[in-house]
Amino acid sequence: MKVTIDGQxxxxxxxxTILQAARMxxxxxxxxxxxxxxxxxxxxxxxxCCLVEVAKGSDADPRxxxxxxxxxxxxxxxxxxxxSKSSDRVxxxxxxxxxxxxxxxxxxxxxCDQAGECDLQDLSFEHGKSxxxxxxxxxxxxxxxxxxNIQLHMNRCILCYRCVMVAxxxxxxxxxxxxxxxxxxxxxxxxxxxxxxEFSGNMIDVCxxxxxxxxxxxxxxxxxxxxxxxxxRDCDKCCGKTTLWMxxxxxxxxxxxxxxxxxxxxxICNGCRFDHKDPADWVIEGPREFDKDSVINQxxxxxxxxxxxxxxxxGILKGREQDRKKISMSAIPLAKEEGEDFKHGNL
Amino acid sequence: MSIEAISLSGRKKLVSNKEMTFWERMYLxxxxxxxxxxxxxxxxxxxxxxxxxxxxxxxxxYRGQHQLKRDEQGRExxxxxxxxxxxxxxxxxxxxxxxxxxxxxxxxxxxxxxxxYEINMLRCIFCGLCEEACPKDAIYLTTSKVLVPANYDREDxxxxxxxxxxxxxxxxxxxxxxxxx
Numbered sequence: 414m415k416v417t418i419d420g421q422x423x424x425x426x427x428x429x430t431i432l433q434a435a436r437m438x439x440x441x442x443x444x445x446x447x448x449x450x451x452x453x454x455x456x457x458x459x460x461x462c463c464l465v466e467v468a469k470g471s472d473a474d475p476r477x478x479x480x481x482x483x484x485x486x487x488x489x490x491x492x493x494x495x496x497s498k499s500s501d502r503v504x505x506x507x508x509x510x511x512x513x514x515x516x517x518x519x520x521x522x523x524x525c526d527q528a529g530e531c532d533l534q535d536l537s538f539e540h541g542k543s544x545x546x547x548x549x550x551x552x553x554x555x556x557x558x559x560x561x562n563i564q565l566h567m568n569r570c571i572l573c574y575r576c577v578m579v580a581x582x583x584x585x586x587x588x589x590x591x592x593x594x595x596x597x598x599x600x601x602x603x604x605x606x607x608x609x610x611e612f613s614g615n616m617i618d619v620c621x622x623x624x625x626x627x628x629x630x631x632x633x634x635x636x637x638x639x640x641x642x643x644x645x646r647d648c649d650k651c652c653g654k655t656t657l658w659m660x661x662x663x664x665x666x667x668x669x670x671x672x673x674x675x676x677x678x679x680x681i682c683n684g685c686r687f688d689h690k691d692p693a694d695w696v697i698e699g700p701r702e703f704d705k706d707s708v709i710n711q712x713x714x715x716x717x718x719x720x721x722x723x724x725x726x727x728g729i730l731k732g733r734e735q736d737r738k739k740i741s742m743s744a745i746p747l748a749k750e751e752g753e754d755f756k757h758g759n760l
Numbered sequence: 761m762s763i764e765a766i767s768l769s770g771r772k773k774l775v776s777n778k779e780m781t782f783w784e785r786m787y788l789x790x791x792x793x794x795x796x797x798x799x800x801x802x803x804x805x806x807x808x809x810x811x812x813x814x815x816x817x818x819x820x821x822y823r824g825q826h827q828l829k830r831d832e833q834g835r836e837x838x839x840x841x842x843x844x845x846x847x848x849x850x851x852x853x854x855x856x857x858x859x860x861x862x863x864x865x866x867x868x869x870x871x872x873x874x875x876x877y878e879i880n881m882l883r884c885i886f887c888g889l890c891e892e893a894c895p896k897d898a899i900y901l902t903t904s905k906v907l908v909p910a911n912y913d914r915e916d917x918x919x920x921x922x923x924x925x926x927x928x929x930x931x932x933x934x935x936x937x938x939x940x941x
Contacts (some may be wrong), residue, residue, distance in 0.1 A: 523841030523895050524872045632857040632872050635842040711846055 414491040418442050418465075419499045430494055431484035432463055436674065442497040445507070445536050445673075447514070447621045448573035450676055456578055457485035460514070460571065462536060467711045469494035481506050507540045515541065517552045517566045518622070527623030529636040529708045532675055533571065552584035554599055559589065560608045562628050562687045563617060567599050570624035574617035576600065583680060584610040601625070611650060614686040618669045618677045629687055630658075630666040637708045639665060641701040646694055651682040655699050657692075662691045673704060823886045825902040825908050826879055828924045830931040831869055832938055837898035840874035844890035844899055852883035853890060869896075877924060881908045881917040 414425055418435050419442040425434045433451070435443045444465055449457035457463075463485050467478040472492030480501060484495075497503060515537060522528040554567035572591065577600070580587035588608055592601045608616075616625045639658035646653045659667040667686045669677030689695065703709045746752075783789065809816065818824075829837050832870050840857035858875035860868045867873075903926075911917060 521870070523843070524870055528841070564901075632840075632859050635846075637846060638842060708846075750814045 416489045416491075416493045416495065418495045419497050427487055427489075429468075429489050431455075431465060431482070431487050431489055431493075432457075434489050435465075435495075435497060442499075444484050444497055445532070445539070446485055446674070447532055447536065447571060450575050450576060450578070450619055451674075452676060452680070453575060453578040453582060453619070456573075456575060458483050460573055461510045462507060462514075464503055464510070466496040466500040466503050467493065468496055504540070507536075508542070511537050511540045511580075512542065512546070514571050515545065516547050517568070518571070519551060519553075521569075525566075525569065525623035526626045526632065526636075529571075530671075530675065531623060532621035540689065552596060557601060559601075560613075560656050562614060562683065563608060564626045564628045564631055565600065566624050566626070567601075568621050570577060570600055571622055572600075573596060573621055573683055575619040575621065576625055577707040579610075579615050579680075580610070580613065583615060586610065606701070611682050611684070612680060613648060614683040615669070615677070615680045617686075618671070619695075623677070627666055627668075627686075633665045634658075634660055637711045639709075641703070641709065643670065643698040643701050644695040645698065646685065646689065648682060648685055648695060651685060652679045653681070653685060654679055655681055655685055657695060657697065659692075664692055664695075670701070703723075818905055821902060822905070823888050825881075825901070825904045825906040825919070826884075826890070826903040826924055827900050827926050828877065828921065829898055829900060829903070830926050830928070832931070832935040833866070833929055834871060834931045834935070835867060835869040836925060837869055837896045838874045838877065839868075839872045839896055839898075840877070841895065843893040843895060847893035849887065849889065850883040850885050852880045852885075854878045854880075868921045874921070877921050879919050879924065881919055882914065885907075895915045 414427055414429075415422055416431070416434050417423075417424060418431070418438055421438050421442065423434055423438055425437065432444060432446060446457070446464035447460035447462045449460075449463065461483060463483055464481040465484045467485075467487075469475050470478055471490035473490075475492075484497070514533065518533065522531070522534060525531070528534060532537050551568075557565055557567065559565045566747060574591065577587070577590055580589060588610075589600060591598050593599060614627075617627050620626075629661065636658065639660055642657045642659060644657045645656055646655075654670060655667050656670050657664050658668065667681075667689065669679060669681050671677055831837055840855050842855065845851075845855060853874070855874045855878070857872050859913040860871050860873055888901050891901055892913060908917075908919075918936040
């Protein structure tokens, strides 16, 4: 099947969603996604960040779809034409969605441990306004303790349901979920039962905002002051492939390896994540690379810089090879008449 | 034409080697000329001031020693977000964050605060980028009106929170001023 996104055509398998097709193309036309997570079944369709305009339904039915579609749950059709970033309607819709998501968000990025790798920060940087029109009081929740390893900040939650799906699909028993309805809905453990499953720490990695953060990393450092390294260890529960966030010789945080869409490549267990903070436990493979524009690359001088090439005639800046040799090297003396010319000026 | 005769700048002057006359050899005229220049300067306007007694007024945008501000209730504004250290081109700022305890609510404005905040004044170039980066209105170079003084030891140039945080009495005065208005 052939689909065209922002004028770029690609062949995809039947059953691919628009978002997946856009990610195959890559670049600027990839819609932002706050709730969709390719590794979690049934995710997507909740945050409405990934709305796209379908300008042509398919070859068989070329009418455009009247409303903007959520690209993460809309399947591709043969001959579909989609406008993502190139459409003003889409841009406006994303701006509105961002504004809605930020209505109840506390905007406490200076305090939040997720700042610097937060999807909502990226989204509002690209699509948000610098001013808030919301003058009413924001919705707040009482802080709740959900265990020794995971910190829950319900005020920051955007109800993407990713953590609930992690608990459903990775662990055998889910002990937390979304309580109440509408404006009051919140993530909570019923009867405040501690989440102690071996894979529960992955909720931290999948959380697009700072609602679920690592308690062992709480306020230790900002993410851009850490040096991220790829590392692995022999683990009988998970793959053991992680990213270590180090400060000097100290491992401050362990996370899964996240790709360009901030999705972990493989889920890791709580043992790797919370209990192994000694560098001797790990085999360090090398520095982890991030997007060029990521704040994590601040003060990172290890990246190779491109040399600047000036498009001029060769030798125009340096002079002719034989002239340079004669001026700078006494070992190659000038011929007698050349020496006379050089002395008096050859005019 | 030889290279000695060319004048690329057009200001080339040939030095004359002619013999001086008797009066010129006495140097009297030249000495009087020089004394006149000295005398003229005695009556012209002075460009210097007597520094420790007299001091120039600082410009309102003068950037001196940093000050970590307190709000009108005397709580520290800084939440150790690290943006000043990130923006600092000289990498002069270091900090360590800590979590506020419930009994410290009147000391710090938010749940995170800087337990250590240090500026290396030998590195600092007083560019003011930290002030521009601060999202919490916490750091200012213009309010203290203090020059960073000279010192004998390198260690003494690392200013901690004891020197940087705004004194409580100034914060109280600010609060009174605000209430009076």
